[in-house]
Amino acid sequence: MDINQIKEFAARWFSKIPLRYFSDPDPVVSVLRLSGVIGQLGPARSGLTLEGLEKSIERAFSGKRVKTVALVINSPGGSPVQSAQIARRIREHAEEKDIPVVAFAEDIAASGGYWLACAADEIFADANSIIGSIGVISAGFGFTAAIAKIGIERRVHSMGKRKGMLDPFKAEAPEDIARLKAIQMDIHDSFKQMVIDRRGDKLNVPDTNELFEGDIWTGSQAQSLGLIDGLGDLRPTMREIHGERVKFRAVSPKSNPVKKLLGSREDRARQNALSAISVIEEWAAWNRYGM
DSSP states (O other): OOHHHHHHHHHHHHHTSOTHHHHSOOOEEEEEEEESOBSEEETTEEOBOHHHHHHHHHHHTOSTTEEEEEEEEEEOOBOHHHHHHHHHHHHHHHHHHTOOEEEEEEEEEETHHHHHHTTSSEEEEOTTOEEEOOSOOOOOOOOHHHHHHTTOOOOOOOSSTTTTTTOTTSOOOHHHHHHHHHHHHHHHHHHHHHHHHHHGGGOOSSOGGGGGSSOEEEHHHHHHHTSSSEEOOHHHHHHHHHOTTOEEEEEOOOOOHHHHHOSOHHHHHHHHHHHHHHHHHHHHHHHTTTO
16 A cells, blocks of 8 residues: 555545544543452452552543543442542542542442542432441451360460450450440541531531431432432433433453462462452441342
């Protein structure tokens, strides 16, 4: 193909592109899916973490045609640290690029899942979505009677009187519970402040503290309380905002299938065993909300 043929081909190709593509390009909505338990689930499984989402968040806000970043959230919560870090990074990019963020709750946006939703400028949900659980929880088991019954003597040696705090094989000490409550209160205050800062005057209750007792609500109930802005899902809502020409660009973390093939048979067996445990923990997190 000579230079004249190349020019002729290019002219024909460009002639097929509508002029509005250059003067009025179709708006783009980046879709970032945040689905699963938040935090590290174990040595072999990871939920939603800033490390895993960092590049996806950056890609979501990249591109001159991006008009909105949509967060599609389906999470029962998890680590408050990862919830705060992910939400903070989303806000940093939103403010730097001056791009609005809209969250869409699917089945659940509860606890840390709602924390992530609060990173958005507006929150939408289905009428039947589970929203809220603005609180902090710690759960475990006590085995003191069990090991005594089967005649096991446990020996622990440590430095620092609180090093063995809340040991499940010892009776609970009042001072340990008080210390745990103080930690929970601090985390709870951070969560409450996030909701107040992001939702502000939208909260529709005489006393906002009523919202911070760990209760959950349906999407319809959450809308009346001001915890979300409306009922709706991604595509109809974005088309209503940006018009029928809006394009959706999915942005999600890329998995590495090669990693699964690496390591010895023993390593893989150990990882499978650990994964089974973390699957049970993940199921328990979802099951708190009947899912």
